[in-house]
Amino acid sequence: QARSRGVNDMSGFVVWSSNRYGQHDILLLGLPDLKLERLTDHPHVDTYPRISPDGRQVVFARSREPWVSQRRDEPWDVYVVDVATGDERRVAEWGNVPTWSRDGSKVYFQRRSGSVVEHELATGAERVLFAAGSNGVPPNVHLQTPWIDSETGRMAVTLRGAKRFTGVFHPGGEKRKKIAGGCQLTWSPEADYLYYVDHGGRGQNMVYKVDPASAEREPWIDLPDPYSHEYFPKTSNDGRYLVLGASAEGHEHDTADYEIFLWKIGTPDTDAVRLTYHTGNDCW
Numbered sequence: 001q002a003r004s005r006g007v008n009d010m011s012g013f014v015v016w017s018s019n020r021y022g023q024h025d026i027l028l029l030g031l032p033d034l035k036l037e038r039l040t041d042h043p044h045v046d047t048y049p050r051i052s053p054d055g056r057q058v059v060f061a062r063s064r065e066p067w068v069s070q071r072r073d074e075p076w077d078v079y080v081v082d083v084a085t086g087d088e089r090r091v092a093e094w095g096n097v098p099t100w101s102r103d104g105s106k107v108y109f110q111r112r113s114g115s116v117v118e119h120e121l122a123t124g125a126e127r128v129l130f131a132a133g134s135n136g137v138p139p140n141v142h143l144q145t146p147w148i149d150s151e152t153g154r155m156a157v158t159l160r161g162a163k164r165f166t167g168v169f170h171p172g173g174e175k176r177k178k179i180a181g182g183c184q185l186t187w188s189p190e191a192d193y194l195y196y197v198d199h200g201g202r203g204q205n206m207v208y209k210v211d212p213a214s215a216e217r218e219p220w221i222d223l224p225d226p227y228s229h230e231y232f233p234k235t236s237n238d239g240r241y242l243v244l245g246a247s248a249e250g251h252e253h254d255t256a257d258y259e260i261f262l263w264k265i266g267t268p269d270t271d272a273v274r275l276t277y278h279t280g281n282d283c284w
Helices: 002-007
Strands: 012-018 025-031 036-038 046-051 057-063 076-082 088-092 096-100 106-111 115-120 126-131 141-148 155-161 165-169 176-180 183-187 194-199 205-210 217-221 229-235 241-247 258-264
Touching (some): 012 241, 076 096, 106 141, 126 155, 141 183, 165 183, 194 229
Antiparallel strands (some): 012 025, 025 036, 046 057, 057 076, 106 115, 141 155, 155 183, 183 194, 205 217, 229 241
8 A cells, every 4th residue: 555655646667677486577567556567478587677768668688598697798688578569579699788779769788798789670780889998998898787878879887807987988989987886877868967876875885876077976865774775776768766676685686685666756765665575586
């Protein structure tokens, strides 16, 4: 009942990856009716779902083997599933953590940990936008959860390997801006701010908001105990809400007991609505 009261003025849906049926599948929760649907059902791992700008499709990553830890960057393919029909198709091989262009005509993804690829859905044409050792990106790094602003070509990314930081890289490699440590650096829908996860807060993690021009950050949301180890933040496509995961204990992406929360941006942290109540792993 408390959950219903928190979402009764909303219209839309939330997606995430969950292992409550055994393997990780993509789940869809309708709002405000809270009807839960299983959007995918596959013996491999389905994770990192992102809703298309028009709300009709979800792009996600599927493992190339029956079980793959989410800490492994390489053995994934990119799929798109139709929300209304459940029809799915493979978009690209060896791709991970996919995201959409603002107009929904392209998806971007990490390939084999060291490059970021743009894929045109209508034609299948691909081009490499950034790669380790070029475009101003240091060599011998893993490009984790890259997020491309399709209007400017700027990449928000977490580097691991030879270098370790979150930052913004411009196309052509003419400049870059280091943000901090942390991870999961993401553009807002209009790319007017960034947000990411870093140490701090009640449960060791919290979500910060970042000015892309100055790289100055400010605390954004730190959920109250006990679920205050925040992870997996993602704004809604209209920029009004933030969906995120939080655990009471445990950090591992795909095994810890994360729960999914929905927060209306700008309201008190305590107003965030808990959407899931399950002992399994709910993530991304």
